[in-house]
Amino acid sequence: MTIRFVHAADIHLGYRQYGSDQRYNDFASAFQALVDDTIARDADFLLLAGDLFHKRAIDPLTLLQATLILEDVKTAGIPVYAVQGNHERPHYTEHTSWLDYLAEMGLLRLLTARYREGDIIVEPWDPDTKRGAYVDLPGGIRVIGLQYFGATTSRVVGDLVGALEEMPGPRPAYTILMMHAGLQGILDNYAATLSRAQLEPLRSHVDYVALGHIHKPFRQDDWIYNPGSPETTGANEVAWEDRGYLVVDVDTARTPAHAVTTVQNPRRLFLRYPFAVDGYDTPEDLEAALMRHLRTEVSDRIRDRKPVVEVELRGALPFSRADLDIGRLEKEVTGLFDAILCRFKDGTVPSEFDIELSENMTRADLERHVVRELVERDVRHRAQSEAWSDLILRLKDMALTGSAPQEIVEALGGFASLLAAPQNGEEAAQDGGDVPQQEQVPVDGAGDGASAEDGATAEDDAVAEQPGMSALEGTGPLEGTGEPC
Numbered sequence: 001m002t003i004r005f006v007h008a009a010d011i012h013l014g015y016r017q018y019g020s021d022q023r024y025n026d027f028a029s030a031f032q033a034l035v036d037d038t039i040a041r042d043a044d045f046l047l048l049a050g051d052l053f054h055k056r057a058i059d060p061l062t063l064l065q066a067t068l069i070l071e072d073v074k075t076a077g078i079p080v081y082a083v084q085g086n087h088e089r090p091h092y093t094e095h096t097s098w099l100d101y102l103a104e105m106g107l108l109r110l111l112t113a114r115y116r117e118g119d120i121i122v123e124p125w126d127p128d129t130k131r132g133a134y135v136d137l138p139g140g141i142r143v144i145g146l147q148y149f150g151a152t153t154s155r156v157v158g159d160l161v162g163a164l165e166e167m168p169g170p171r172p173a174y175t176i177l178m179m180h181a182g183l184q185g186i187l188d189n190y191a192a193t194l195s196r197a198q199l200e201p202l203r204s205h206v207d208y209v210a211l212g213h214i215h216k217p218f219r220q221d222d223w224i225y226n227p228g229s230p231e232t233t234g235a236n237e238v239a240w241e242d243r244g245y246l247v248v249d250v251d252t253a254r255t256p257a258h259a260v261t262t263v264q265n266p267r268r269l270f271l272r273y274p275f276a277v278d279g280y281d282t283p284e285d286l287e288a289a290l291m292r293h294l295r296t297e298v299s300d301r302i303r304d305r306k307p308v309v310e311v312e313l314r315g316a317l318p319f320s321r322a323d324l325d326i327g328r329l330e331k332e333v334t335g336l337f338d339a340i341l342c343r344f345k346d347g348t349v350p351s352e353f354d355i356e357l358s359e360n361m362t363r364a365d366l367e368r369h370v371v372r373e374l375v376e377r378d379v380r381h382r383a384q385s386e387a388w389s390d391l392i393l394r395l396k397d398m399a400l401t402g403s404a405p406q407e408i409v410e411a412l413g414g415f416a417s418l419l420a421a422p423q424n425g426e427e428a429a430q431d432g433g434d435v436p437q438q439e440q441v442p443v444d445g446a447g448d449g450a451s452a453e454d455g456a457t458a459e460d461d462a463v464a465e466q467p468g469m470s471a472l473e474g475t476g477p478l479e480g481t482g483e484p485c
């Protein structure tokens, strides 16, 4: 018996990365490319191992993308089997997801295990109810699917082993288990719940473990397979070049029965340039050196591909970050690379310098001295370093002595005036951060008195100074280390 199937996962349709329409379309293009290739290779079926959608509440255009692309597979007569991932999981107050909708429309078959009175239910997929945990295909091929179970995954896998052992009839010739689950030991910064040891009892029941969830591709012992993300949902994925999807040729007469080929689908070129900032004394020097470096990296071949460019500044910055015009730099780099967008990522630390200490300082003196020197590293606050230090130390004391949150908030009233009124801030903070807001000192040049609104405006401006940084923060958890999948 020979079959061919395609195993894909983590398509993330509907992800408007960096707020970019082009990036939004890139995710659909990657899906379309892998579907076209599935059809061209005349596969018997397509597996989608979770996170077809980037989010639970997709917009109509995303649904249209999914519908049109899945209609291509349907027209070609290739069934699609899917499981639900964490990104598209309905809220607990809801009962259906957009995957259920696609299943009702006959565009895919959603495989789901249910629990009844504490027991896992592993039932065949029913064409009437369009529900079930597995399908049996001609030639003794079985596809079992488990949706994302999060922290309970290892328990569910244990229950599944029990259910498979009790299942009547002969073992199928070839069994695929599709799951949206991470495996321990793949990513340093992500603690997956499922261990390899917990999967091991499935060995005698399952020939091919088809995973999704972790965007880094991996395979283990001709048994466990994870294709990775076809598009790039976070810059950390750039390093994993062999991402894409897997084309699996099964011949049940062989051992192992499958031969698995990784296909890197076409996707947006995503370039990442770390740049060490140490040794440049002025923003002008740094910018000139950075652009010189990037000019040696760029080529017509790169420009033709209209890449995404991320520049990560690393090292100790010898001047204030505020002196770098990140927005202008992003525009310059975008032009240089003919990029669809460029983002700067700030991985710098403030430069270290020796803090002068005299002998016989008390602990309190020492603390005040250190705080003040730290404040003075930022030229914007240098003139009021005494007031800032007072405020910082007072807030710390209040927190440590168990002041009520309201008292601390009132003390922060002094913080707003300090930002808004450089001339008088020192006085305001020294006389008490607990000055009521209506008594705050007027802002220079402003006709009316300082208000909480002025404070907010000052903060907004501070954020607006570095549009690149704030935009990058918007990339959310995918950028960080918490939930990379």
Ligand SMILES: [Mn+2]
Pocket (backbone or CB within 6 Å): 010, 050, 051, 085, 087, 213, 214, 485
């Ligand atoms: Mn994912």
